[in-house]
Amino acid sequence: xxxxxxxxxxxxxxxxxxxxxxTAARGRPAVVxxxxxxxxxxxxxxxxxxxxxxxxxxxxxxxxxSDPMADGxxxxxxxFASLQGGFTLTWLLGELAAMQPRPQAPLLLMSYLNPxxxxxxxxxxxxxxxxxxxxxxxxxxxxxxxxxMRAALDRVGIALVQMVTPVTPDxxxxxxxxxxxxxxxxxxxxxxxxxxxxxxxxxxxxxxxxQSMSPVPVCAGFGIRTAEHVMRMRGHVDGVVVGSxxxxxxxxxxxxxxxxxxxxx
Amino acid sequence: MKTQAxxxxxxALLAQTLRGEFPDARGRFGPFGGRYVPETLVPALDRLxxxxxxxxxxxxxxxxxxxxxxxxxxxxxxxxxxxxxSQRWGAEVWLKRExxxxxxxxxxxxxxxxxxxxKRLGAKRIVAETGAGQHGVATAAACARLGMPCTVYxxxxxxxxxxPNVGRMKLLGAEVVPVTGGDKTLRAAIxxxxxxxxSDPNGTFYILGSAVGPHPYPYMVREFQRVIGVEARAxxxxxxxxxxxxxxxxxxxxxxxxGLFHPFVPDTEVKLLGFEAGGIGPGLGQNAASLxxxxxxxxxxxxxxxxxxxxxxxxxxxxxxxxxxxxxxxPEHALLAxxxxxxxxxxxxxxxxxxxSECSRYEGIxxxxxxxxxxxxxxxxxxxxxGCRILIGLSGRGDxxxxxxxxxxxxxxx
Numbered sequence: 001x002x003x004x005x006x007x008x009x010x011x012x013x014x015x016x017x018x019x020x021x022x023t024a025a026r027g028r029p030a031v032v033x034x035x036x037x038x039x040x041x042x043x044x045x046x047x048x049x050x051x052x053x054x055x056x057x058x059x060x061x062x063x064x065x066s067d068p069m070a071d072g073x074x075x076x077x078x079x080f081a082s083l084q085g086g087f088t089l090t091w092l093l094g095e096l097a098a099m100q101p102r103p104q105a106p107l108l109l110m111s112y113l114n115p116x117x118x119x120x121x122x123x124x125x126x127x128x129x130x131x132x133x134x135x136x137x138x139x140x141x142x143x144x145x146x147x148x149m150r151a152a153l154d155r156v157g158i159a160l161v162q163m164v165t166p167v168t169p170d171x172x173x174x175x176x177x178x179x180x181x182x183x184x185x186x187x188x189x190x191x192x193x194x195x196x197x198x199x200x201x202x203x204x205x206x207x208x209x210x211q212s213m214s215p216v217p218v219c220a221g222f223g224i225r226t227a228e229h230v231m232r233m234r235g236h237v238d239g240v241v242v243g244s245x246x247x248x249x250x251x252x253x254x255x256x257x258x259x260x261x262x263x264x265x
Numbered sequence: 266m267k268t269q270a271x272x273x274x275x276x277a278l279l280a281q282t283l284r285g286e287f288p289d290a291r292g293r294f295g296p297f298g299g300r301y302v303p304e305t306l307v308p309a310l311d312r313l314x315x316x317x318x319x320x321x322x323x324x325x326x327x328x329x330x331x332x333x334x335x336x337x338x339x340x341x342x343x344x345x346x347x348x349x350x351s352q353r354w355g356a357e358v359w360l361k362r363e364x365x366x367x368x369x370x371x372x373x374x375x376x377x378x379x380x381x382x383x384k385r386l387g388a389k390r391i392v393a394e395t396g397a398g399q400h401g402v403a404t405a406a407a408c409a410r411l412g413m414p415c416t417v418y419x420x421x422x423x424x425x426x427x428x429p430n431v432g433r434m435k436l437l438g439a440e441v442v443p444v445t446g447g448d449k450t451l452r453a454a455i456x457x458x459x460x461x462x463x464s465d466p467n468g469t470f471y472i473l474g475s476a477v478g479p480h481p482y483p484y485m486v487r488e489f490q491r492v493i494g495v496e497a498r499a500x501x502x503x504x505x506x507x508x509x510x511x512x513x514x515x516x517x518x519x520x521x522x523x524g525l526f527h528p529f530v531p532d533t534e535v536k537l538l539g540f541e542a543g544g545i546g547p548g549l550g551q552n553a554a555s556l557x558x559x560x561x562x563x564x565x566x567x568x569x570x571x572x573x574x575x576x577x578x579x580x581x582x583x584x585x586x587x588x589x590x591x592x593x594x595x596p597e598h599a600l601l602a603x604x605x606x607x608x609x610x611x612x613x614x615x616x617x618x619x620x621x622s623e624c625s626r627y628e629g630i631x632x633x634x635x636x637x638x639x640x641x642x643x644x645x646x647x648x649x650x651x652g653c654r655i656l657i658g659l660s661g662r663g664d665x666x667x668x669x670x671x672x673x674x675x676x677x678x679x
Contacts, residue, residue, distance in 0.1 A: 065577075065578065066447075066578045066579040066580075067447070067452065067456050067564060067565065067579055068456075069303070069456050069459045069460060069463075069565065070303040070460075070463065072460075073446075076446055076447075080446075080447075083578060088576045089576060089577075090576070112563075113301055113563045114562045114563045114564065114571075114573070114577040114578075114579070115576060115577040115578065116577070117561075117562055117563060117577060118562065118573065118575065118576055118577025119576075119577070139303050139304075140301045140302060140303060140563065140566075141301060142300060142301070142302060142304060142307050144291070144300065145299055145300060145301055162304075163303070163304040164304060165304050165305045167305060167308050167309075167466055167467060168304065168307075168308065169308060172307070172308070176304075187304070187305065190305050190463060190464055190465060190466055191305075191460075191463055191464040192460050192463060192464070
């Protein structure tokens with residue numbers, strides 16, 4: 001369904017679902033690549049983003065926060081290093097707005113709530129849209145607390161992605177799937193980001209259940225690190241989020257594009 | 266500051282507060298509180314909220330908690346008249362003796378309460394954070410008593426400055442995990458305990474020690490700590506023959522303070538005064554005084570007042586007291602302060618250590634460094650309000666602080 005707003009332009013958030021669906025339609029899960037903004041340093045940010053956006057179907061840019069309670073060791077380390085290096089959200093949005101040409105892959109920001117509140121909900125949506133941001137993932141903002149944020153982002157057609165987890169009860173799962181925009185972020189396991197998983201059968205069954213309930217594409221995230229993980233998810237989800245493993249590639253100074261190609265092979 | 270100033274209706278919120286309407290159904294104390302957590306924890310918090318609703322009012326649970334409080338914790342704790350401090354300060358000074366509670370501080374009231382609740386809810390394992398180590402020791406003791414495995418996260422800096430408590434926790438059978446990430450103090454320990462809980466939200470119960478965190482924690486901690494104020498209020502009437510003019514407590518996250526203050530909130534003629542860690546001064550990073558210097562924001566599950574920079578990054582704090590060394594404050598304190606029901610100020614490191622020394626020397630009681638902030642504040646209040654009747658929450662004893670006191674008050678005196 002193509003939804004057009006009254007001015008006739010597509011909403012930024014529709015580009016996310018479209019990118020994921022078109023890759024999934026070609027028989028492989030879309031790759032949603034996560035990078036921590038300003039890590040390993042601010043100077044190479046746009047260079048790394050371009051390299052990643054050229055290979056990934058969607059790019060999730062992590063906004064560093066002083067208290068990343070949902071993140072494991074890798075992203076904690078990257079967040080603190082980036083903050084030490086002088087990261088601010090204002091800097092990030094400025095860099096994105098200045099990028100010419102814009103990356104092809106849709107961009108989402110993954111941020112804890114407090115840096116967004118400090119930036120100001122009244123100006124965030126427009127500034128983010130002008131920077132080419134299509135969606136937000138806010139790991140410490142449950143649906144029940146999200147009314148103000150949702151209304152603000154709705155104004156400019158930016159997605160607010162909901163997360164679901166293996167311990168989410170069915171009724172809540174259904175509610176979150178129908179509330180989610182862009183895609184549903186299905187966390188593969190309880191715990192923080194970055195742990196490696198074997199992807200047991202229960203996880204695939206849970207993904208199938210999410211798929212059956214969700215009107216938007218479903219992407220699995222947390223612990224997806226190898227091409228085997230990606231292929232195991234094939235047919236059960238529309239996409240996978242690769243985070244800590246990619247941040248570790250950047251940390252080691254290796255080529256992120258090559259790593260992302262290896263996931264797709 | 267980019268963070269918007271809160272627009273609140275003080276009169277209406279005060280009226281609601283006095284009617285006891287907070288937290289509301291959304292876990293809010295006026296604008297503060299709420300539940301800002303990863304989705305993985307939402308079902309666990311829902312179950313906890315339901316558990317509180319069903320189990321706390323249950324007469325069998327109440328009887329069990331009451332028995333533990335009387336025969337194991339040592340409640341009621343006494344109210345002590347501080348004759349020499351009264352004379353020195355030109356005031357009438359009363360001390361609510363939580364230092365005499367089992368394990369040496371008020372923390373045990375909450376730890377045994379949550380421990381019993383965890384057991385009722387079928388938890389297999391307990392996690393906790395600790396700053397000064399008092400909540401860690403209390404939780405370790407409660408878990409030992411109730412037969413549950415216990416893991417305590419503690420910042421590596423705090424493990425050093427509160428070393429005696431680390432040994433106590435280990436003897437009580439707890440696993441103590443040093444936290445070397447973040448600020449290596451209480452805040453980092455809470456982050457790490459939350460990460461542990463996120464990994465097993467069904468089997469693990471998180472016993473949070475302060476009146477902070479996502480709903481229903483601030484409410485639950487208050488309910489388990491209210492016993493301090495309920496006893497103190499009755500003891501004041503019985504022993505002093507009147508309510509105090511002012512109730513003074515130290516405030517970090519604020520568990521002992523809310524426990525002492527809450528039963529006095531409707532007594533509008535009684536002033537409530539909280540003293541935060543003033544560290545070495547008023548600048549960002551020099552103290553841990555969130556009511557005095559903080560701005561609204563979200564940290565570790567709740568919307569409250571925080572020490573943060575203009576970009577919403579939470580700042581490192583400084584205080585001689587590990588238990589007050591936290592960049593946020595409980596949402597109910599944020600409400601009470603913003604509507605004027607709670608007065609607050611910061612007591613700096615030096616004056617707090619001096620107050621600790623005075624209380625030790627003249628009352629024969631060595632208070633915790635945290636508690637000493639309340640004494641420093643009470644002394645200043647007495648100086649400008651001669652003859653006033655002061656109730657001080659003596660939240661804990663200072664034995665655990667010997668490593669810090671050796672480096673400060675006792676330096677060169679051996």
